[in-house]
Amino acid sequence: MQENVRELETSSMRFGLDLDHWSDAIRGIWRRVRISTPSFILIILLFLMFIPILVMLSMSLRRTAMIYADFWQLPFPPYWANYHRTLLDLMPALYRSIYLYLASILGTLFFCSLSSYSFARHNFPGSTFLFYVMVLIVMMVPGALLLAPNFALAQMLGLRGKLWGVAVTYIAFGQPFAIFLTTTFFQSQPEEMFESARMDGASEWQTLWCIAMPLARPILVTIAILNFNSIYGDLIWPSLMLHKANDTMMMALLRYSPQVDEHTFRPQLGPISAAYVFSAVVPLIIFLFGMRYFIAGLTSGAIKG
Amino acid sequence: MYVLDHEGQVLSSRSGRTVIAAIVPSRANQLTAIHRSGEMVLVDSTALRKNVLSRTLRSVSYALNGVWAVLLLVTAIHAVDRWRMKTLRLLRRISRSWQSYIFLLPSFILIFLFRYFAIEMGLFYSFTNYIPGNPVRVVGLANYVNIFTRDHAFWAGMGNMTLILVTSIIKVLTIPLLVALLVFRVRNPKAQYRWRVAFVIPTVVPGIVMVMMWRMMYDPHNGFMNALLQAIGLPHWRQAWLGNEKTALWSIIFAGFPWVSAFAFLIYSGGLVNINPELFDAGAIDGVGWWERFRFLEWPLLSPQRSLLLFFTFLSSMQGYADIFVYTQGGPGTATTVPALQIFLSLSVAMRAGYSSALGLILFCIVLFFTVLNRRISRSAAVSF
Numbered sequence: 248m249q250e251n252v253r254e255l256e257t258s259s260m261r262f263g264l265d266l267d268h269w270s271d272a273i274r275g276i277w278r279r280v281r282i283s284t285p286s287f288i289l290i291i292l293l294f295l296m297f298i299p300i301l302v303m304l305s306m307s308l309r310r311t312a313m314i315y316a317d318f319w320q321l322p323f324p325p326y327w328a329n330y331h332r333t334l335l336d337l338m339p340a341l342y343r344s345i346y347l348y349l350a351s352i353l354g355t356l357f358f359c360s361l362s363s364y365s366f367a368r369h370n371f372p373g374s375t376f377l378f379y380v381m382v383l384i385v386m387m388v389p390g391a392l393l394l395a396p397n398f399a400l401a402q403m404l405g406l407r408g409k410l411w412g413v414a415v416t417y418i419a420f421g422q423p424f425a426i427f428l429t430t431t432f433f434q435s436q437p438e439e440m441f442e443s444a445r446m447d448g449a450s451e452w453q454t455l456w457c458i459a460m461p462l463a464r465p466i467l468v469t470i471a472i473l474n475f476n477s478i479y480g481d482l483i484w485p486s487l488m489l490h491k492a493n494d495t496m497m498m499a500l501l502r503y504s505p506q507v508d509e510h511t512f513r514p515q516l517g518p519i520s521a522a523y524v525f526s527a528v529v530p531l532i533i534f535l536f537g538m539r540y541f542i543a544g545l546t547s548g549a550i551k552g
Numbered sequence: 553m554y555v556l557d558h559e560g561q562v563l564s565s566r567s568g569r570t571v572i573a574a575i576v577p578s579r580a581n582q583l584t585a586i587h588r589s590g591e592m593v594l595v596d597s598t599a600l601r602k603n604v605l606s607r608t609l610r611s612v613s614y615a616l617n618g619v620w621a622v623l624l625l626v627t628a629i630h631a632v633d634r635w636r637m638k639t640l641r642l643l644r645r646i647s648r649s650w651q652s653y654i655f656l657l658p659s660f661i662l663i664f665l666f667r668y669f670a671i672e673m674g675l676f677y678s679f680t681n682y683i684p685g686n687p688v689r690v691v692g693l694a695n696y697v698n699i700f701t702r703d704h705a706f707w708a709g710m711g712n713m714t715l716i717l718v719t720s721i722i723k724v725l726t727i728p729l730l731v732a733l734l735v736f737r738v739r740n741p742k743a744q745y746r747w748r749v750a751f752v753i754p755t756v757v758p759g760i761v762m763v764m765m766w767r768m769m770y771d772p773h774n775g776f777m778n779a780l781l782q783a784i785g786l787p788h789w790r791q792a793w794l795g796n797e798k799t800a801l802w803s804i805i806f807a808g809f810p811w812v813s814a815f816a817f818l819i820y821s822g823g824l825v826n827i828n829p830e831l832f833d834a835g836a837i838d839g840v841g842w843w844e845r846f847r848f849l850e851w852p853l854l855s856p857q858r859s860l861l862l863f864f865t866f867l868s869s870m871q872g873y874a875d876i877f878v879y880t881q882g883g884p885g886t887a888t889t890v891p892a893l894q895i896f897l898s899l900s901v902a903m904r905a906g907y908s909s910a911l912g913l914i915l916f917c918i919v920l921f922f923t924v925l926n927r928r929i930s931r932s933a934a935v936s937f
Contacts, residue, residue: 289734300754392912399682400669422663423667480760482878501760523761527757527761542749
């Protein structure tokens with residue numbers, strides 16, 4: 248390697264290119280800004296990743312007319328009126344989305360804990376068979392392909408057009424994966440703990456509610472976060488199930504086109520991009536609370552080949 | 553729907569979408585049913601009664617057959633001693649663990665209804681022309697024949713889907729791996745964690761909102777893409793990215809650049825962290841460069857993570873259509889349609905649940921075929937999830 252470099256250097260000298268000087272200069276710059284090559288590539292990738300978000304932030308803080316006049320203008324001073332308007336328009340949809348999420352996730356966690364406790368702690372006839380039927384086989388079947396039958400079923404059961412009806416379907420869709428994760432977690436809890444609780448006369452219900460579930464908080468939080476992305480960010484299923492009168496956040500965003508000024512027929516880019524930014528606020532809060540669990544859950548050997 | 557008696561008084565009424573608007577008695581033993589379109593049909597009530605009776609009789613005979621089968625089984629078990637002992641023991645164990653079954657019951661009902669029963673319903677509806685609110689008529693294989701012979705959008709969609717599948721596999725195999733490797737090279741654990749958080753943060757923007765943002769960036773009048781081309785002096789390259797048949801699909805594929813999926817990145821990172829560090833130390837002593845280290849250590853040791861990601865990418869690009877729905881709704885023409893989008897549109901716009909179910913089952917069979925074909929991948933996915 249070094250010989251090659253030396254050869255290259257001598258040949259470059261011959262052509263009057265002072266490679267040594269140049270590489271020294273570049274190394275000097277690197278040293279001064281204290282960035283290694285990997286970090287440099289990472290920074291560029293990160294910047295490219297953030298471009299759409301930066302563009303949205305900038306557009307949401309400018310007047311629509313100004314965006315149309317000069318795309319590259321910076322948002323100084325920021326124009327906050329876009330946000331006032333958006334907040335007023337989208338607050339009801341956000342409430343509905345949060346209500347839908349809370350109902351779904353509480354139901355999912357409650358029912359999956361019950362089942363997982365059964366699978367992990369009890370030895371009853373048919374447990375392996377039931378675990379296969381309820382979890383492993385179902386997870387292999389891609390759920391999105393059952394769109395039409397699920398829709399017909401929801402209509403048949405009278406779940407259509409109601410927020411709690413959509414929540415029931417979300418609880419059903421979320422069960423297999425949640426049961427799988429929680430069962431593995433419950434199995435790792437020491438049996439002696441439950442044995443001693445039973446000796447002290449605790450019922451099954453009490454051991455589940457007072458011992459198993461509080462200790463399973465990390466996995467329950469992980470499930471809640473994973474489900475948040477899929478429920479809050481779902482556009483397709485709610486738009487089939489709900490009427491426009493009680494739309495969720497994503498449905499509202501898709502159709503959001505406020506009329507501010509009668510003379511412009513172009514879309515109101517300012518308020519619309521403010522709405523996009525606004526929709527990321529709740530996920531950001533959830534993420535900041537649960538980031539530790541989320542990153543740890545996905546990186547620390549939860550997945551082994 | 554209104555049901556009237558002889559004097560024309562309303563006996564009962566039922567709202568909702570039905571084909572029959574009203575039922576009115578006309579002559580003795582005859583009823584007139586009035587269709588929504590205004591057509592009238594005479595129905596012989598004795599024939600109707602006979603029909604209902606025969607249907608009741610049929611269900612009674614089914615029930616009787618069931619009872620016979622159960623009785624036969626019980627006698628057989630009772631007759632053989634060993635069977636009887638075994639069954640009694642099993643029954644005793646089942647009755648002792650009734651609590652476990654109670655705990656399982658809610659989940660079981662939900663999963664059974666929305667998975668198993670739904671598959672069965674989908675199979676049945678795919679042979680009918682079912683439209684919600686209308687009576688079901690069995691049409692045999694007509695839906696499937698139509699899809700394979702007349703539906704040009706379906707075949708165009710299969711082509712588009714293949715292209716999207718191939719490009720998403722390339723995307724998930726390259727950039728997230730590169731980022732995970734580079735972050736892993738960072739020595740300081742605190743800095744490493746900060747990088748990880750930085751690359752995961754953009755996921756707080758919901759996927760669909762990200763798609764809407766990209767749609768805005770592709771906007772022909774005032775989108776980022778065209779503004780950028782204008783700024784760097786290539787104004788004649790500007791175009792309606794999503795409105796042009798030639799660029800629409802590639803624009804959708806390009807969206808999300810630089811394609812650092814947080815999920816794939818975290819999975820790769822997890823794999824790298826779990827590699828025994830002694831291997832890297834041994835490599836360092838032997839003086840391997842970064843390329844050899846990647847080629848002979850990291851790439852082969854990450855193969856379980858890779859197959860897992862391939863499996864998920866395969867599933868999601870076969871089934872994914874929400875982004876295309878937001879970008880173009882499959883247009884212009886059939887330039888960006890995929891079968892999964894067709895399932896959704898035929899259900900939500902045309903309300904053709906039968907046709908939609910048939911499409912869903914075809915797609916389901918394709919997915920199942922490849923899953924079974926590649927058992928290694930599916931098994932590793934089953935182990936890890």
